[in-house]
Amino acid sequence: MKKSIYLIIAATLISGSTGFAQKKAVPAANKTMDTYISRLMAKMTIEEKLGQLNLVTGGEATTGSAVSADVEGKIQRGQVGGIFSMTTPQRIRKAQEIAVHKTRLKIPLIFGQDVIHGYKTVFPIPLGLAATWDLALIEKTARIAATEASADGLNWTFSPMVDISRDARWGRISEGSGEDTYLSSEIAKVMVKGYQGDDLSKYNTLMACVKHFALYGAAESGRDYNTTDMSMHRMYNEYLPPYKAAVDAGAGSIMTAFNDINGVPATANKWLMTDLLRKQWGFKGFVVTDYTAVSELIDHGLGDLQAVSALSLKAGVEMDMVSEGFLNTLGKSLKEGKVTEAQINNACRLVLEAKYKLGLFEDPFRYCNDERAKNEILTPANLQTAREIAAQSFVLLKNQNNLLPLKKAGTIALVGPLANTGSNMPGTWSVNAELNNTPSLLQGLKAVVGDKVKILHSLGSNLIEDAAYQERATMFGREIPRDNRSEEVIIQEALDNAKKADVIVAALGESSEMSGEASSRTDLEIPAVQKRLLAALLKTGKPVVLVLFTGRPLVLTWEHENVPAILNVWFGGTQAAPAIADVLFGDVNPSGKITATFPQHVGQVPIYYSHKSTGRPLAEGKWFSKFRSNYLDVSNDPLYPFGYGLSYTTFSYGDIKLSAPSFKAGGSITAQVTVTNTGKVEGKEVVQLYTRDLVGSLTRPVKELKGFQKISLKPGESKEVSFTISAEDLKFYNAELQYVAEPGDFQLFLGTNSRDLKSAEFKLM
Structure with missing residues (x-):
């Protein structure tokens, strides 16, 4: 009879033979x-x-x-x-x-x-x-x-x-x-x-x-x-x-x-x-x-x-x-x-x-x-840093026909329940934020464009149709006042403004307390009442930019198919509002990339890029095949893969160059790729390195992130980006929970996200 796996694990833990046990030497104790x-404890009672x-x-x-x-x-x-x-x-x-x-x-x-x-x-x-x-x-x-x-x-x-x-x-x-x-x-x-x-x-x-x-x-x-x-x-x-x-x-x-x-x-x-x-x-x-x-x-x-x-x-x-x-x-x-x-x-x-x-x-x-x-909290320098970092966190999910960035001219219809709520900008778990002093998106846009752009604001819809649900979703001072007029009247008011505008900016999505602790959701779509507003805005024929507020990956399949531009701004903090304006008007080129996969449908959840293969994998490029691992109604693909994010410019990747086709434990190889800014504005790109262990003693993920570099390129500029791969990067815990790199064949991937990648092969001897 085989030993229980838990007995084997216990023996491994006691022996300290796993990779986790390979820690740095503990420094000499602080004798003082x-x-x-x-001496203090010698004086203490048990109660103390x-x-x-x-x-x-x-x-x-x-x-x-x-x-x-x-x-x-x-x-x-x-x-x-x-x-x-x-x-x-x-x-x-x-x-x-x-x-x-x-x-x-x-x-x-x-x-x-x-x-x-x-x-x-x-x-x-x-x-x-x-x-x-x-x-x-x-x-x-x-x-x-x-x-x-x-x-x-x-x-x-x-x-x-x-x-x-x-x-x-x-x-x-x-x-x-x-x-x-x-x-x-x-x-x-x-x-x-x-x-x-x-x-x-x-x-x-x-x-x-x-x-x-x-x-x-x-x-x-x-x-x-x-x-x-x-x-x-x-x-x-x-x-x-x-x-x-x-x-x-x-x-x-x-x-x-x-x-x-x-x-x-x-x-x-x-x-x-x-x-x-x-x-x-x-x-x-x-x-x-x-x-x-x-x-x-x-x-x-x-x-x-x-x-x-x-x-x-x-x-x-x-x-x-x-x-x-x-x-x-x-x-x-x-x-x-x-x-x-x-x-x-x-x-x-x-x-x-x-x-x-x-x-x-x-x-x-x-x-x-x-x-x-008095002197070190909310300093101008800290606020400026917050604005810069917020802008870099935003992820451009779609930008059809280069609708973004917007021009600092004309008239904008700013619509949505998240357009004029400063208290929701910091996001969940901002217990020390000064909510009353946090600018709303409306205030942020006006501060950035001044009198160059006319901004027409309207609510457009309540956050959620169900008032009790909205109350649960706007706790801890994050209230969004409800408009008790009929939905048709509220939408019509937004449509009247939209008719006068050159472009519509729709501030929709979650409130800050729709994510965070004790804020689990079964429905990952934008609330239905907001989606109805968005559909009505699209019917005007005016260009629509969706400024998406969210604390989690949402199901945006309909939005991706119908809305020309989507900018995911998460909850950007104290300076979220001016940072959003910076990106919308092109003062900052967005460079964020998602670190959690966005599904097509909630039924795909949990979904993540580093999944394992099955004995019946779906062939690449296939949508459905009977007796393969797939769904009847939705493809296996995510809507937006891990590492995905667009820019106001474009980047091209050359072929991967490996310094050698193989290496031994103790050695390494270098992988290089040339990245070029093929667009018209300066931008930042996150170059991502993934590997795959093709044959292992345990089933292995189809890809694993092993490195990344964020680079900045001017229009037409190219940079050669290099990564060094050693056996340490290829280690995993085997059946005995030993931390090992197993010799064999590997794939290496370099590219702009976990889906769109160049590949090469190498061998660990």
Whole structure:
């Protein structure tokens, strides 16, 4: 009888023979820190140690319904280790003063916040940031966010979110970098670096918290908080690498996921938190739960609060967010022998180490500087950077007959429920945004064109026909006032303006809270009432530009067939509106490329480019063939493939040149391609490198992204772009979860997206 695969996996984990175990040598321990914390802990009671493991909310609930009570009293009693959702130096100083002046041991608090894509200066949602394919810019957004948030008293951010997602129904796809393992891993590294800098004790840094560990983006049916189930091989090859990349980059903390893994919820999963994260990967920071994740283990069916709190601690969790199970039950569990003092001590030490690394023992008030708060937040330089980055995140999906860019002349009819709502511009998870000071698209257009263009604005339609649905989709101050007149009257008003205009700009799509946490959708099309408006606008015969707001891939099959120009602007942040105007009028040439596949139909979901072949693949170029892997009603093709995005110019690719037809492990080859700007304006192109392992010991993806370069070319200019490929780029986890590159034949692809590629072949000897 064969050994169970899980027994084989367990043996592999213990031996540490996987590629994930191949980590950098751990530096010598900080003896000064160890000595300081050991002396401090020797003075601490069990109750004081448990207090360090308790994370409470200091403001309104942001991701759940529970709100912490009697926070000041708990701080004074030594029952709080950290606070989140509390901002401003004044409020934070008040709480910190209680901790360091009114408690026995004067241990400072750590202060966290969901600084996801900027603080007060908000950048594009993470899915939009990823569409820039510009790692330096993405790192810069994290650096600015750290500077602003730390100026307001914070020192810890619950970011980056590195969950891979291939299911656009899942609302939190907006909060990550998309479907690709390689790209998400590269972004994870630079986000951690941007937040933490090179020294966490500096006053302008934030400790990163990587989330959600692990596999949260693969929730079944795309429904948030749902269960996750996958093979170990898929887990290791496709979903775990971004978390590992963030750990290797030095992330100081990890947040648990809500889902279960192999039947055990992440927050109670010892294999995940201890065997994998600590023993294999060598993680030295601390683990915090997500919002009330400990108490939610009760509904998972793992026991009462005392039982699940003990399970979480023993699994390798150090800090309990909001549930207060650690604070209120672990003392009893210790007396009953259900947890050990060593386990409590280890958790307490890791939390204290984080505070030490942040410099809080040296100066508990180092992040409470009123002058910084006045001078380093929403600066002109930060706002300018936000505008530039937003413009680079936009993706031109269609531009028939070069309708875009528009001329700064004539009359524009600006129509749609998203045309005049500044509060929706920052996007989901912009909890610190100043919504009242964020310009709407209407304001942004007027600011850019001045009196050169006459802009006629009308609502055109409500966001959603169903008023209750619209209310759910416009929470947290993102309301879009409803017009209670008949749909026909509202549309006619827009048509009257359209008749007077040279071109129609339709601002349609999702509101910001139609994506994000607890915003899963089964229907991925533009709301029907908006689609009816769009159809009516097209019937006028006037040219129509669809400015699409979305936090996820949408089904745009009808729009692609009927609308001449589509510009996907995601949710671009504080400066989204002027950035959209910059692109619409050609001051900026769009260069974004999508990092999550857009389906033709929701029935194709999950859909992603790096799928595997089957034993009955559909022949290339075929739409349908009986007894092959396909649909009766829709082709297998996506509407827009991963890596897709147009420009106001065009690019051509020459043939691939390989430095050699083969190489051995330890060596490498170089692939070169000449890219030429064949259009009339300067533009940026993302040159993408993919490979395919043609024969493997396990089935392998049809393509895998292995590199990219973003280049800028003037009209007529050519550049030779080079990539080096080594055996390291060809490694994967085999049946025994060993990280190997198997000799054999490979294909190499270079091109403008995952579909439109030049190819060559090489051999690993």
